[in-house]
Amino acid sequence: MSASRKRARRLPIADIPSDDLCSSSDEEIKVSRSRRQLILPARIPAPAPAAQPTAAGQLAALITTLKTELRADIERDLRETLKEEIREQLKKELRADIQKTVKKEVKKALAEGEVRKELEAAVTDKVVTRIGDALSAGARV
Incomplete structure (x- = not known):
């Protein structure tokens, strides 16, 4: 056979x-x-022809790759931009919180009179220093 x-x-x-x-x-x-x-006769599948990418196939693959890379770049840029915006917003909020806290503490201390004495002493020192500098420079009183 x-x-x-x-x-x-x-x-x-x-x-x-x-x-x-x-x-x-x-x-x-x-x-x-x-x-x-x-x-x-037995049905033996014919070997598949060697798949060589066509110009259209190569173009489609290139477009897909570029889309993927572009999407990744855009997402990365957005994340970085958002991070920077969030940082700036947090800095502004933190500054505002610090200023509020300082104002409250200064008002509280002024009400108690402690800071007033220190401020008066600092101003007096500054005035005395300026007067002394002026006299040594030849200014008349």
Whole structure:
């Protein structure tokens, strides 16, 4: 028995759909006289042609890659921008909170009179220093 017959599958003629009996010209149909069966060659899938990317395929792949990279760049830039904006906003809020706290503490201390004495002493020192500088420079009182 030949190799093609070994690979062929045997079906009784009655079991074969009519579409297979009228198949394309590349299939050979053989009839075995001794057994009265139709022998169809085994259907071996043809090897797929080597897939070489076409220009359109390469362009589509390039566009997809560029879209992905652009999306990643935009997301990264947005994250950085948002981080910077959040930092600036937090700095402003922190400064405002610190100023409020300092004002409250200064008002409280002024009400108690402690800071007033220190401020008067500092101003007096400053005035005395300026007067001393002016006198040493030759100014008249």
